[in-house]
Amino acid sequence: MEQKGVQLNQKTFSCSICLALLKDPVTIPCGHSYCMSCIQTHWDEEDGKNIHSCPQCRQTFTPRPVLVKSTMLADLVEQLKKTGLEPAAAADHCYTGAEGVVCDFCTGRKLKAVKSCLVCLVSYCHKHLQPHYESAAFKKHKLVDPSEKLQENICSRHDEVMKMFCCTDHQCICYLCSVDEHKGHDTVSSAAERTERQTELEVSRQKIQQRIKDKQEDVKVLQQEVETIRRSADEAVEKNHKILTELIRLMEERRRDIRSHSDFLVRILIVPTM
Known part of the structure; x- marks a missing residue:
């Protein structure tokens, strides 16, 4: 529990620009904190826009x-450094291994x-992604989760992004393909x-869910029928x-009656005449 608390503090005291622990920390008017050199560099690049x-x-x-x-943030960062641990923020933006993008x-x-980016066909780390958020030139770019298959969106024949789909041949094509081998398609x-x-897919998903629901209702009905049976x-x-028990009782009574009659007859037969 103590280790988890330390990691949370490290993330809190990490600069979102350089991803390291804050160095000469400053807090800007909105309340977010950065390394002084990081935010200065960022604002230097924005000076032209005023x-x-x-x-x-x-x-x-x-x-x-x-x-x-x-000074308060600087003191806290110095105390955090004495733990000898790496910033938690680095775990989210670390060097990639064999499986990372x-x-x-x-x-x-x-x-x-x-x-x-599906338009640039390039993958970006946190730092190099910033222009896509800051510049209007990237406003229409489509950002997705990191993928190693971006090149599959490039036409192998014309080396252009495949932004079109041929319904006739059921394949993605580029705009040059549409005026070439797919002309008239x-x-x-x-x-x-x-x-x-x-x-x-959404319609199919809803139909499948309805079928599952119907099957569940059928199973419920079957379960009720099984319970009734x-x-x-x-x-x-x-x-x-109960019937068998009653028959056994009657048979026992009948057997006792027969025995009683048999005993009576025996007594009569063995009594000597006067």
Whole structure:
């Protein structure tokens, strides 16, 4: 329990830009904290827009806030460093192993990718993903969970992104394919096809759920019928047991009556005549 509490504190005192423990920590007006050099570099890149934002909540500030080192945060970070443990934030943005999706922009040791872009066909770590959130040029880009299969979206013939779907041949194609070997075919955008397929899947899912529900109702009815049959069988067994018990009682009474009569006759026969 103590270890878990330490990890939570480490994550709290880590910079979301460099992913390390805060160095010369500063707290900006929205309440988020960063390394002084990290947030200064971030705002230097935004100077041309005359608007400075928080990398986490995107709140903007005009004019550029004056940064002052937070001595309390600095003291807490120093105390945390004495534990000798790595920041918990690094666990979420660590160097990738053999099974991880790597950031295509990292040089040297690759960081773990946190998102892949279907437009850029590139995977990004947390740091290199920031332009997709900050620049309007990336506004229409589609970000998904990290994937190693991005190249499957590239047409092997024309080296273009396959943004169309050929309904005639049932395959994804690029726009050059649509005016080449797939000319005159029934084509739609990949997004439209994906939406249609998702709708079909949802309808199928609902039908399957309804079938499962119907089967469950059938099973419930069968269980009720089995329970009724079981109760009837128990009642029949109990009734037969009572009948058998009554027959045995009557037979015992009859046997006693016969014995009594037999004894009486014997006594009469052996009495001497006077």
